[in-house]
Amino acid sequence: MAEVKIGILGAGRIGKLHATNLVNAVPGAKVVAIADLFMNDEIIDWAKGLGIEKCTDNPDDIFKDSNIDAVFICSSTNTHADFIIKAAEAGQHIFCEKPIHTDLNKIEEAIAAVEKAKVKLQVGFVRRFDHNHKKVRDTVASGRLGAPHIVKVCSRDPEAPPMSYVKVSGGIFMDMMIHDFDMVRYLSGSEVTEVSTFGTCVIDPEFKKYDDVDTAIVMLKFENGAIGVIDNSRRAGYGYDQRTEVHCEKGCVQVSNDLNDTSMISTAEGVICEKPTWFFLERYNNAFIAESVDFVNAVQNDTDVPVGGIDGLMPVKIAMAAKKSLDEGRPVKISEIK
Amino acid sequence: MAEVKIGILGAGRIGKLHATNLVNAVPGAKVVAIADLFMNDEIIDWAKGLGIEKCTDNPDDIFKDSNIDAVFICSSTNTHADFIIKAAEAGQHIFCEKPIHTDLNKIEEAIAAVEKAKVKLQVGFVRRFDHNHKKVRDTVASGRLGAPHIVKVCSRDPEAPPMSYVKVSGGIFMDMMIHDFDMVRYLSGSEVTEVSTFGTCVIDPEFKKYDDVDTAIVMLKFENGAIGVIDNSRRAGYGYDQRTEVHCEKGCVQVSNDLNDTSMISTAEGVICEKPTWFFLERYNNAFIAESVDFVNAVQNDTDVPVGGIDGLMPVKIAMAAKKSLDEGRPVKISEIK
Amino acid sequence: MAEVKIGILGAGRIGKLHATNLVNAVPGAKVVAIADLFMNDEIIDWAKGLGIEKCTDNPDDIFKDSNIDAVFICSSTNTHADFIIKAAEAGQHIFCEKPIHTDLNKIEEAIAAVEKAKVKLQVGFVRRFDHNHKKVRDTVASGRLGAPHIVKVCSRDPEAPPMSYVKVSGGIFMDMMIHDFDMVRYLSGSEVTEVSTFGTCVIDPEFKKYDDVDTAIVMLKFENGAIGVIDNSRRAGYGYDQRTEVHCEKGCVQVSNDLNDTSMISTAEGVICEKPTWFFLERYNNAFIAESVDFVNAVQNDTDVPVGGIDGLMPVKIAMAAKKSLDEGRPVKISEIK
Amino acid sequence: MAEVKIGILGAGRIGKLHATNLVNAVPGAKVVAIADLFMNDEIIDWAKGLGIEKCTDNPDDIFKDSNIDAVFICSSTNTHADFIIKAAEAGQHIFCEKPIHTDLNKIEEAIAAVEKAKVKLQVGFVRRFDHNHKKVRDTVASGRLGAPHIVKVCSRDPEAPPMSYVKVSGGIFMDMMIHDFDMVRYLSGSEVTEVSTFGTCVIDPEFKKYDDVDTAIVMLKFENGAIGVIDNSRRAGYGYDQRTEVHCEKGCVQVSNDLNDTSMISTAEGVICEKPTWFFLERYNNAFIAESVDFVNAVQNDTDVPVGGIDGLMPVKIAMAAKKSLDEGRPVKISEIK
Known part of the structure; x- marks a missing residue:
């Protein structure tokens, strides 16, 4: 099965957590890029240590990269829906941290974009x-x-x-x-x-x-x-x-x-x-890995994700x-x- | 301390339970009489076995017996309030199974009678x-x-x-x-x-x-x-x-x-x-004994009962x-x- | 079934425990006498309170009492074997606290007397x-x-x-x-x-x-x-x-x-x-009652006791x-x- | 702190387990070589996947490699003592699976070699x-x-x-x-x-x-x-x-x-x-990682290992x-x- 090339959006605590898990513990995943509005040397060093080659402060560098199969949206909540739409339009599969948005219209708009693009959307209900x-x-x-x-x-x-x-x-x-x-x-x-x-x-x-x-x-x-x-x-x-x-x-x-x-x-x-x-972080350590494994598997095998758009909305x-x-x-x- | 002479009202499951506990496991208690509207030979034999001398189908035989210090009201719920009033008027201390009544006025009437007579009223919240x-x-x-x-x-x-x-x-x-x-x-x-x-x-x-x-x-x-x-x-x-x-x-x-x-x-x-x-009966076996011990102690020492009228009302x-x-x-x- | 009339030998902690259980919690048992070498007013008062009529400082008053069906041997260890023999010779059934003796010959002698007399012997392994x-x-x-x-x-x-x-x-x-x-x-x-x-x-x-x-x-x-x-x-x-x-x-x-x-x-x-x-006393409270219930049942029904002579010996x-x-x-x- | 370059001896279940942990979960460790007498394509592929560059069927390739700082001895028990001696003579620090040997003389010989070479020896008592x-x-x-x-x-x-x-x-x-x-x-x-x-x-x-x-x-x-x-x-x-x-x-x-x-x-x-x-493997999963972390730390900081030669002998x-x-x-x- 082909390796899933992943771009991470957001290099805060949860973005770093997912990146580390994807690199060390998720078979079939390869993290190739990370974007953060406040990209800095500390993040760049950390990314290097994990073998992530591309670091950018422009999220569009992720969406425009035709090499990237899937994104992990780990940025602030108010950006989630827009990033989902951009990724969907780029044909990238999406793992998005919860909640999708706090405005129902934005959630529905994001879900519609996902459905139109026929990409996968998994929401991060890790428990x-x-x-x-x-x-x-x-x-x-x-x-x-x-x-x-x-x-x-x-x-x-x-x-x-x-x-x-x-x-x-x-x-x-x-x-x-x-x-x-x-x-x-x-x-x-x-x-x-x-x-x-x-x-x-x-x-x-x-x-x-x-x-x-x-x-x-x-x-x-x-x-x-x-x-x-x-x-x-x-x-x-x-x-x-x-x-x-x-x-x-x-x-x-x-x-x-x-x-x-x-x-x-x-x-x-x-x-x-x-x-x-x-x-x-202690209690759900293994659960964070498991949700990424399931997402990568769903992308590789073109099967349903375990937590979909409706699970983000309700x-x-x-x-x-x-x-x-x-x-x-x-x-x-x-x-x-x- | 003087023995507390007790009359039981009601010889159903809970009346028998209290009678047995009072006889076998509550120091200072003596069960002297039991009343049940449907008094029969089976109950009379059972009472004999416990050393209870008086068996009657008339509750008033309990209230009129000046030898009786306290009553345990274990009869059907709709009789509780009236029996409390009768016992209070007779100057008898009262242990009453829950609930006192399902009509608030009746409960308040019963509590008023108890307060007027300055007798003790304990409600059977055994837990x-x-x-x-x-x-x-x-x-x-x-x-x-x-x-x-x-x-x-x-x-x-x-x-x-x-x-x-x-x-x-x-x-x-x-x-x-x-x-x-x-x-x-x-x-x-x-x-x-x-x-x-x-x-x-x-x-x-x-x-x-x-x-x-x-x-x-x-x-x-x-x-x-x-x-x-x-x-x-x-x-x-x-x-x-x-x-x-x-x-x-x-x-x-x-x-x-x-x-x-x-x-x-x-x-x-x-x-x-x-x-x-x-x-x-299994879970609260010891609790049934403990509430009777506390009631008898309160009567003997003229101290407060642990579960009073307000606890019956609220x-x-x-x-x-x-x-x-x-x-x-x-x-x-x-x-x-x- | 006929009531089992019981004499207790020894009014120490364990003798009192068994007497109290037999009176309050063992159906079919009636404690009629208690013997203790150091019989005193405190013991006599306690026995009265339980309705035990006969108090004596002479164990033979128990063995000679043809009214007594069974004995509970709760005296000091060195007396157990001899008391078993005396009770057996008197045709009384025997509940004996452990150990029967610390001398194997004495144990075997006691067991032989029990077998000869065809009485029951239960040893107090309460656990x-x-x-x-x-x-x-x-x-x-x-x-x-x-x-x-x-x-x-x-x-x-x-x-x-x-x-x-x-x-x-x-x-x-x-x-x-x-x-x-x-x-x-x-x-x-x-x-x-x-x-x-x-x-x-x-x-x-x-x-x-x-x-x-x-x-x-x-x-x-x-x-x-x-x-x-x-x-x-x-x-x-x-x-x-x-x-x-x-x-x-x-x-x-x-x-x-x-x-x-x-x-x-x-x-x-x-x-x-x-x-x-x-x-x-706290842990095995119910077990003490249960062993007495079983003993009394075995005597009443002429069935095997649950812990016999061999269980005392081994x-x-x-x-x-x-x-x-x-x-x-x-x-x-x-x-x-x- | 300098990276610890590690050679693994033995590519059986336990060798693979240690190699994987060292690569994915032990900071400061780098696995550079693995030796197994029965080296084959399956092992070579697995090693490649982990980024281990050198695969050999000759243990001496490990001991002679001056680039290697430490070895993990995961081969069959009868080889442990000899491999300890060879590694010690090569100035390499040693992590050795238990037991060191089943012959006391061989164990003492191995410990002596370690002490002479002033290298570290940790024994794999993972519990x-x-x-x-x-x-x-x-x-x-x-x-x-x-x-x-x-x-x-x-x-x-x-x-x-x-x-x-x-x-x-x-x-x-x-x-x-x-x-x-x-x-x-x-x-x-x-x-x-x-x-x-x-x-x-x-x-x-x-x-x-x-x-x-x-x-x-x-x-x-x-x-x-x-x-x-x-x-x-x-x-x-x-x-x-x-x-x-x-x-x-x-x-x-x-x-x-x-x-x-x-x-x-x-x-x-x-x-x-x-x-x-x-x-x-399930129960001691984290413990296997922890013992390797401690070993690598001890090598990096020149501190005592937590489980030494005497702990292998006794x-x-x-x-x-x-x-x-x-x-x-x-x-x-x-x-x-x-």
Whole structure:
């Protein structure tokens, strides 16, 4: 099978992460170029070390390069949709970090461009590739437990982000819980039809300044009759708390966190076990590799990507509905979001 | 300290359970009489075996017996409030199974009678005496984790009750989730101010006939700024699933189920562990004893009971608000319930 | 079925425990008398409270009482064999605390008397009635895992006993590990043929004064080809550590400890779980009741007792072999012990 | 820091594993050559894919290459000592797979050559780099639990090796338990002074043909007064069972296995959890990388390697003593092995 030549857009933390994985751990991938508006010597050195030949501060150098088969869009959120359109027009396959955009029209425009160009678009909902959540999904999807009744997701970050980030993050629903909205669709195998939100500021009153909350619970109804709930906290303190559970007709499947180690230290003072792995880079390390492997395979074999355009669109709609529910103090149907 | 002489009202499953515990496992208690509208030879033999001398089909024989210090009201729900009033008027201390009544006026009337008579009234929210839930509460109440942010309760019965019971149960919120409404007040140390409910019939469509659901999620807001969520299923299949969790400022305390044993059987097919204990009689066996011990102690020492009249009233209000939220498709404030 | 009238010999901790269980929790049992060489007012009051009518300082008052169907021998170890013989001669069924004696001839003499009188003799190896160890045994005995290959028992007391006790205890093998010798026979369903011992004094050098060790490991060979190992410590510090494991042809069954509760408290400092229950009274509380229930049932129904004379004899032989192995620095065959 | 240029000896499973790790995951390492007596096109292609330029069937091409700073000896056991000597004489640093040799004289000769040449020698006891076992060691070494009393290691392979391998393996003690002999030295921080072995053939009688056992328990005494025990099975069936535990003065530290995922599936039939990871490639994947990182760091910074020549020698002596104990039916002191 032919090697997939890849250009990376954005050399921030997530761009570097994908580049490194593609070089070291993804068979069949070759990273040939990287673009960043703020290209500098540090990035150039790092790219050299990985054997990436072309470094540029002009994204168009990627889209115009007929040698490039696929792009990884790892730039700031507001550029995602436009870059998708440009790549699609250039006939390049696309891996795009979430969210595609925070404006539904832009998302739909991007998806339309992808469909017209008949290129592949995979959205970076990395948690689907985690061994634990995948086990929940596979168990539910196998049908062995019967139909899902209750879908539960708990997601807590180890530490609250700086206010400089909160300001531009899009809020807890669009920035953080969006992963969980993807997760409930993935686990239940069904679309969300309605949400109801309770939120509170108990970690830091400053979240209020930005019309945001730091702690939130969202209830969900699904097309298939199931109901669900997500709880989010911007600060767990003890690490990255990522648990999912689906209760079905014949029983329940649930997963807890990966721990730093399996130790148990027993003394007169108590029994001490290890904490969850610290944050998403530790917890989803292998999942980041797995999603890239799947993308490259889909390109090489011309098969479907595992997370497509619709999977990029729906969580944004649910996030909008969740915020609207919080603001208006009432349940909101997804069909109200247009 | 003087022995507390006790009369039992109702010789059904729960009346027999309390009688047996009082006789065998509660120091300072003496069961002297039992009343049941359907008194029969089987009950009389059973009472004899426990050394209970007086058996009657007339509840008034209990209230009129000046030898009796306290009563355990274990009769059908619609009799609770009236029996409380009668016992209070007779100067007898009262342990009453939950709920006090499904009509708020009756509850308030009963509480007024108790206050007027200056007798003790303890309501049978037995889960507060479970070693696991108590550990969550004590950890939160100690303040070592800071203020509570998120309160979570999962409660699932092993099997759905027969439809004959569903018909008269008062519905999932008044019959089943009422325990969880008590639990969130107990764990958070704060009053519930608002709820929002999503419910569904996925176990048995017949629940709908009785204007009921078999699976429900209720979100809650608390006076202290915390938010919470309860999920209930009428049928877990694998046993009695009773887990609680409070996430606080500095960390999280959670408890899982008691298991039949701690075994782990590892084979090529998988690793098999034990199921949770089957139902409330198994899980809350020791808690039933503990609540009676506390009641008898409170009577003997003239100290406060651990679960008082207000604790009987509030969960009923929350249950009513939860049902109203389900019916009207909107969040409901507890202050709306009058 | 006729009530079994029971006399208790010895009103120490274990005698009181059995008496209380028989009165409160064992159907069909009636404790009618208790004997203790140091009978006093405190014991008499306690016995009254339980409804035990006869208190005496003369054991013969028990054996001579034709009203008594069965005895519980809870007196000091050196009296066990003689009391068994006396009870047998009186035609009374016998429950005897372990060990029967530390002299093999005395044990055999006692067993002979029991067989001659055709009464029942149950030995108090209470751990067989623990829900966890029983699950290991039942799993192995079911044959679903195939033949046992490796049998492992870990047993650690929370605190070292006082030296006054160590002096008369018979040593770690006869006093403490004897339970584990019973356990390996129970779990494997096979007889021990050879042992090899390593022991050390690391908790308190004073153990050496009494020709004892405080920490010991004993390897075992079984008739059925399996091998096994027991480790003992006189001081765990964190509670009563009682774990068993059998690895078989097709897999492994293991049990861990019962915990005080199932709590998990997660903070930045670590994750804290609960300790094992403190000591044998907490851990084997239900097992003490279960062994008495089984004994009373066997007497009432004239069926076999679950732990018979041979089960009293063999662990003593193994304990002797283990000590001999420690002393002589070589493996010792059980057949050498006579 | 200068890049460390590495030659690999042996292109079997373990040689390929190290080469891949060094290329993809070990900063500062560059694999420049690989030698294998049976060099072929498949190996050459694989090496090309990793960017390894030189492929040879003559080991001397490695030792004579003055460009090479260090070698990884991954060839068959009987070549290890000679290759160590050749590399040392060439002034090359050495990473050598375990065991160095099965003849003590050859090991000592190799160590002498290393010391004379003042090169580094690291032995491939990879389990020391596992996050779990390392946590046990670090906890013990920190002194927070006081002195070690009991050291326990359980090690079971998922499946028995083919008889063709058993024949040349050196036996269970030299081939399999040698890792555990290293582990007990590592965990206890003390030297083993005496062992006693019980072994049995219960998996496959054919092991006997090769003077071997398939299931074994070895007790150990340590210089510091602690005692320990290792149990080994050639076939667990459920995966790679690798647990360690050290009980100390003030408490116990233990680790269990890494699992495939953290799932718990609860149904009426039981609760199913995941199995341990399948075998050493899965369980010790990260540990293999970590040991190479440490080796390369030690070479670059001229610091001590974490597992030196004495760590290669001692486990071989203990393995010989364990086999002698099995053969002669008596405990054997390590000082007897010469």
